Amino acid sequence: MLSKTFDPKTVEPRLYGAWERSGAFAPTNDPAAAPFSIVIPPPNVTGSLHIGHALNVTLQDVLVRFERMRGRAALWLPGADHAGIATQMVVERELAARGNMSRRDMGREAFVERVWEWKEAAHRTIDEQLRRLGASCDWGRERFTLDEGLSAAVRKVFVALWRDKLIYRDKRLVNWDPQFQTAISDLEVEQREVEGAYWHFAYPLEDGSGEIVVATSRPETMLADTAVAVHPEDPRYQALIGKCVRLPIVGRPIPIIADDYADPEKGSGAVKITPAHDFNDFKVGQRHRLPMINILDPFARLNENAPPPFRGLDRFEARRRVVAEFERLGLLRGVETVRHAVPHGDRSGVPLEPYLTDQWWVDAKALAGPAIAAVEAGRTVFVPRHWEKTFFEWMRNIEPWCVSRQLWWGHRIPAWWGPDGKAFVAESEGEARRAAFEHYGRDEPLRQDEDVLDTWFSSGLWPFSTLGWPERTADLERFYPTDTLVTGFDIIFFWVARMMMMGLKFMGEVPFRRVFINALVRDAGGMKMSKSKGNVLDPLELVDRYGADALRFTLTAMSGAARDLKLSAQRIEGYRNFGTKLWNAARFCQMNGCERVPGFDPATVSHVHNRWIRGEAAATTRTVTEALDACAFDEAAGAIYRFVWNVFCDWRLEFAKPVLAGADEAAKAETRAAIAWTLDVILRLLHPIMPFLTEELWQATGGEGMLITATWPDLPRSYVDEDARAEMALVIGVIAEGRSVRSELRVPPAARPPLDSVGASPEQRQILEANAAVIQQTLRVGAIRFVDEPEPGSVPYLAEGGTFALPVADHIDIGAERARLDKELAEREADIERAQKKLSNPAFIARAPEEVVGESRERLAEAEDARERLRSVRARLEGVA
RNA sequence: GGACGCGUAGCUCAGCGGGAGAGCACUACGUUGACAUCGUAGGGGUCGCUGGUUCGAUCCCAGCCGCGUCCACCA
Numbered sequence: 040m041l042s043k044t045f046d047p048k049t050v051e052p053r054l055y056g057a058w059e060r061s062g063a064f065a066p067t068n069d070p071a072a073a074p075f076s077i078v079i080p081p082p083n084v085t086g087s088l089h090i091g092h093a094l095n096v097t098l099q100d101v102l103v104r105f106e107r108m109r110g111r112a113a114l115w116l117p118g119a120d121h122a123g124i125a126t127q128m129v130v131e132r133e134l135a136a137r138g139n140m141s142r143r144d145m146g147r148e149a150f151v152e153r154v155w156e157w158k159e160a161a162h163r164t165i166d167e168q169l170r171r172l173g174a175s176c177d178w179g180r181e182r183f184t185l186d187e188g189l190s191a192a193v194r195k196v197f198v199a200l201w202r203d204k205l206i207y208r209d210k211r212l213v214n215w216d217p218q219f220q221t222a223i224s225d226l227e228v229e230q231r232e233v234e235g236a237y238w239h240f241a242y243p244l245e246d247g248s249g250e251i252v253v254a255t256s257r258p259e260t261m262l263a264d265t266a267v268a269v270h271p272e273d274p275r276y277q278a279l280i281g282k283c284v285r286l287p288i289v290g291r292p293i294p295i296i297a298d299d300y301a302d303p304e305k306g307s308g309a310v311k312i313t314p315a316h317d318f319n320d321f322k323v324g325q326r327h328r329l330p331m332i333n334i335l336d337p338f339a340r341l342n343e344n345a346p347p348p349f350r351g352l353d354r355f356e357a358r359r360r361v362v363a364e365f366e367r368l369g370l371l372r373g374v375e376t377v378r379h380a381v382p383h384g385d386r387s388g389v390p391l392e393p394y395l396t397d398q399w400w401v402d403a404k405a406l407a408g409p410a411i412a413a414v415e416a417g418r419t420v421f422v423p424r425h426w427e428k429t430f431f432e433w434m435r436n437i438e439p440w441c442v443s444r445q446l447w448w449g450h451r452i453p454a455w456w457g458p459d460g461k462a463f464v465a466e467s468e469g470e471a472r473r474a475a476f477e478h479y480g481r482d483e484p485l486r487q488d489e490d491v492l493d494t495w496f497s498s499g500l501w502p503f504s505t506l507g508w509p510e511r512t513a514d515l516e517r518f519y520p521t522d523t524l525v526t527g528f529d530i531i532f533f534w535v536a537r538m539m540m541m542g543l544k545f546m547g548e549v550p551f552r553r554v555f556i557n558a559l560v561r562d563a564g565g566m567k568m569s570k571s572k573g574n575v576l577d578p579l580e581l582v583d584r585y586g587a588d589a590l591r592f593t594l595t596a597m598s599g600a601a602r603d604l605k606l607s608a609q610r611i612e613g614y615r616n617f618g619t620k621l622w623n624a625a626r627f628c629q630m631n632g633c634e635r636v637p638g639f640d641p642a643t644v645s646h647v648h649n650r651w652i653r654g655e656a657a658a659t660t661r662t663v664t665e666a667l668d669a670c671a672f673d674e675a676a677g678a679i680y681r682f683v684w685n686v687f688c689d690w691r692l693e694f695a696k697p698v699l700a701g702a703d704e705a706a707k708a709e710t711r712a713a714i715a716w717t718l719d720v721i722l723r724l725l726h727p728i729m730p731f732l733t734e735e736l737w738q739a740t741g742g743e744g745m746l747i748t749a750t751w752p753d754l755p756r757s758y759v760d761e762d763a764r765a766e767m768a769l770v771i772g773v774i775a776e777g778r779s780v781r782s783e784l785r786v787p788p789a790a791r792p793p794l795d796s797v798g799a800s801p802e803q804r805q806i807l808e809a810n811a812a813v814i815q816q817t818l819r820v821g822a823i824r825f826v827d828e829p830e831p832g833s834v835p836y837l838a839e840g841g842t843f844a845l846p847v848a849d850h851i852d853i854g855a856e857r858a859r860l861d862k863e864l865a866e867r868e869a870d871i872e873r874a875q876k877k878l879s880n881p882a883f884i885a886r887a888p889e890e891v892v893g894e895s896r897e898r899l900a901e902a903e904d905a906r907e908r909l910r911s912v913r914a915r916l917e918g919v920a
Numbered sequence: 921g922g923a924c925g926c927g928u929a930g931c932u933c934a935g936c937g938g939g940a941g942a943g944c945a946c947u948a949c950g951u952u953g954a955c956a957u958c959g960u961a962g963g964g965g966u967c968g969c970u971g972g973u974u975c976g977a978u979c980c981c982a983g984c985c986g987c988g989u990c991c992a993c994c995a
Binding site: 041043044230233235237239253254255256257301302305306307308309310311317319377379380381382390425426428429432433436528529532559596597599603604605607609610612613615616617618619620622623624625626627628629630631673674677680681688689692696778779781782783785787788870873874877880881882883884885886887888890891894895898 | 922923924925931932933934938939942943944945948949950953954955957958959960961962974975976988989990991992993994995
């Protein structure tokens with residue numbers, strides 16, 4: 040006997056263990072099974088999973104369980120990302136918090152060792168969380184971006200790109216993070232609005248004939264100015280082009296140059312040029328072959344290229360001193376405060392500096408071409424489709440990708456430097472040595488590049504590196520390209536785009552056929568969840584409180600949200616209740632002997648309730664299957680929800696009660712078998728979304744084997760029986776409308792008046808007689824009588840083309856009844872008026888499609904018929920009163 | 921400045937050319953019933969605004985207003 044409620048706490052770990060031990064998570068080896076694969080977006084090993092992961096993981100699991108049940112060799116490959124800068128930061132912070140040695144004091148090897156320890160623990164936590172959510176991924180194939188195989192793949196890709204000249208070394212400005220002392224890519228830059236100022240400085244002309252005023256928000260950079268630019272056609276400055284100014288404080292003469300970059304509209308129209316510390320100025324500097332003076336060290340302190348009093352100062356301190364100096368010199372021409380966007384490191388949160396360094400670059404433009412073409416050709420499709428625009432927008436304007444990072448945690452760049460500064464890029468040190476020997480004619484000492492690669496470099500290989508590439512493994516053959524990638528829009532550039540480029544370059548084929556972009560989970564008020572706001576919903580806490588199934592169903596049902604999924608505990612509670620509802624329905628089945636009958640064939644049922652529910656089950660199955668096929672997860676969840684609650688529980692089980700209490704043994708047997716069969720279909724359809732509860736019920740109801748590997752329902756269209764549908768529409772209609780009348784007129788629930796069917800057709804009479812018991816019980820009425828006219832004092836109502844009446848004169852209030860009828864009459868009048876207006880428009884008759892015109896006529900006829908019936912009963916009511 | 925998206929019931933959203941929908945919330949009634957984690961019923965919206973196309977617009981087009989996100993921008 041099933042317990043009164045489902046207890047996730049005890050059931051979930053037990054079932055997960057059973058699934059895992061059974062080997063159900065691994066794809067079947069059956070060669071006839073078509074492959075289906077998903078690679079998990081590898082979570083960062085920085086900590087634990089948040090609610091966004093829970094959504095992402097749930098949707099992937101829904102797909103994998105669905106496809107597995109459909110008989111495909113379904114692989115969901117799990118793993119984690121080393122998340123270079125993020126993880127290094129977390130570990131450094133932890134070291135500092137515990138008062139340990141800093142990274143630099145520890146040294147590279149010891150520090151990296153320490154990060155590995157952290158990684159192990161974090162990775163275990165993440166895997167445990169995935170298990171708690173019910174993720175049916177194949178643990179035997181789990182990968183990590185820094186594991187040996189993936190590291191080999193990274194080296195191979197790096198070397199290949201180098202040989203193809205798609206990776207190169209270049210000295211140019213990068214976004215430099217002074218907190219971490221590393222370069223970062225454009226994508227890791229976050230613009231933040233901050234209070235700032237523009238200082239207007241006067242630069243005296245060298246010949247003493249005057250001055251030129253420039254403005255800057257970063258005064259300290261003037262120490263590295265190597266020119267002042269004006270627009271070539273700016274009449275104010277024609278005479279000055281070619282002259283020099285003497286740079287205050289520094290004393291260096293710098294030229295006044297003409298360049299289009301100077302905008303006469305802005306400020307004074309003259310702009311200081313600092314090629315080593317500004318991206319725009321860098322380009323101007325290149326055009327005019329200006330010297331590039333770098334005045335910063337990696338910590339953004341001023342270096343020896345700055346005048347002695349400024350050396351060693353922090354950039355912000357230097358800023359103050361420069362301003363003070365201009366003031367002292369009488370060259371400060373004004374200050375205006377402004378709010379402007381300043382680039383910050385997305386991880387460190389400190390203002391970045393454009394910084395001149397040697398870095399490794401990927402020619403992203405060259406790799407982007409095939410990726411753009413693949414999406415254009417529909418070889419990879421985004422769901423929802425509009426995200427393709429975002430993808431194209433970025434890919435068509437892509438800039439070179441800086442892939443080197445001055446960090447310790449990551450893939451060390453496979454390049455070795457010779458004594459003369461020549462780089463030997465190779466997959467191993469041995470290979471590099473051989474190349475160096477060939478080059479130098481003798482052994483020379485080589486030093487491996489200190490830098491590591493951007494984390495996204497290895498993530499970009501994820502769909503094929505995890506399947507064994509560069510080996511031509513069976514998995515790679517079978518599961519690449521993967522089918523669906525489920526991920527958030529925030530990493531379309533970081534990750535999806537990189538995988539597209541790398542997959543096409545190295546596999547010659549797209550990495551996935553479909554990209555499903557899931558919403559961003561926010562709190563009930565639409566705010567981003569963050570620890571500081573205290574509005575974070577921890578997935579594990581929610582699983583503890585409501586069970587994994589409730590959380591999964593909630594996330595699935597709400598996944599249709601375009602961008603923001605506003606989650607609240609209340610919603611989860613609601614869907615937890617849905618699980619309980621199904622649980623109790625199963626208890627009802629169990630208590631009433633609705634057990635699976637071996638060999639039961641739904642096609643052979645004869646009772647109308649069973650022919651009807653069979654068709655409803657088939658229709659729901661089709662809806663759910665099509666929805667999951669299209670990644671319309673919310674629609675799938677909604678269809679099952681409605682079928683379970685509003686069809687199966689509300690009607691089918693209610694209808695079973697009188698039958699099961701009756702004496703017709705054949706009807707009882709068929710009803711039991713059909714209900715058990717329907718429950719079986721429900722469990723299968725719901726399993727991908729609520730795996731634990733359905734598996735538990737499956738086993739409790741004697742399902743064969745485990746539900747996780749049961750087959751997906753495939754019910755023929757012929758299961759839908761239109762006659763049964765029509766019959767049940769009348770039965771449900773007479774009950775639902777009758778209930779409404781009872782409720783509005785406040786007929787006491789305990790009253791059991793007779794039900795009069797007024798002027799029923801022979802067909803209607805036959806249906807009503809056949810369903811008398813269910814109508815009597817469900818509508819709480821006594822005898823069903825067939826009459827030609829409603830008796831005086833009875834309350835009439837319409838349902839599905841039939842007229843009914845409840846003789847409840849003793850209970851009702853004539854006024855309330857009059858109001859009810861008038862309200863309904865008014866509704867019908869409005870219908871009639873609307874239809875008549877439409878039909879009297881000749882243009883409508885002439886131009887609208889025939890079906891639409893016919894439909895309007897039908898509607899008018901129905902409304903008129905209803906009006907007549909209502910009028911007649913209204914008149915009768917007045918007679919009573 | 922560029923791009924994308926969104927304004928429909930109190931809330932979250934679906935509908936996207938022919939009678940305004942769902943879930944939740946709310947109100948009333950109901951408990952020897954599989955289920956109060958429940959049942960039954962009910963109230964609630966000139967579908968952001970203004971034009972246009974059309975026989976017909978919540979739906980298509982244009983403009984406007986409001987909101988959000990991403991990209992660019994530190995003279």
